[in-house]
Amino acid sequence: TQLLEQSPQFLSIQEGENLTVYCNSSSVFSSLQWYRQEPGEGPVLLVTVVTGGEVKKLKRLTFQFGDARKDSSLHITAAQPGDTGLYLCAVLGANAGGTSYGKLTFGQGTILTVHP
């Protein structure tokens, strides 16, 4: 069972459409991150959300952390071909002693394709 379940797995839309990607879990997290990865590149951090109910905006991207800090969503308004890529949510894990050393656990990702 995945710690983080992302949906949908694939999304193919036309330029100008809106979309929402979801990241769900049964666990509570102190923070959650969203990354975008383009072909041939490593993931790039888009945002970190830390407070339940928090909403952050990055141009046409809106990120929300669930009130219970178990889930998050990414909404893109008026998608553009440049938004095409793999969108990943991730949380920081902890070792056996309870200290988090920056181990990231990722969801399986949502592959977004925006057609001109």
Add this chain to the structure above:
Amino acid sequence: DAGVTQSPTHLIKTRGQQVTLRCSPKSGHDTVSWYQQALGQGPQFIFQYYEEEERQRGNFPDRFSGHQFPNYSSELNVNALLLGDSALYLCASSPGTGASYEQYFGPGTRLTVT
């Protein structure tokens, strides 16, 4: 200021062989983490190095080993390669020891095992 660099970019190996991948962290970063990313999947944590020691390890067999050098660069070694080891191997660096520090990823090494 160079970001995280990895070499080689692509690599083709045969089953049973051994491979070494290399990573240079972003300037000012002393912590290096390695991830394996299968096609169409999210990255999976392999291990993390800090002060030349493995500090944390994911669910990977002992065939996966690593090393960190005094200049903070790192190597990932995989022995007795299996077809299932074919993946994109990502290196990420971060400064200090705090868990909240942002990790910066390199472009990855694409390993193909035939």
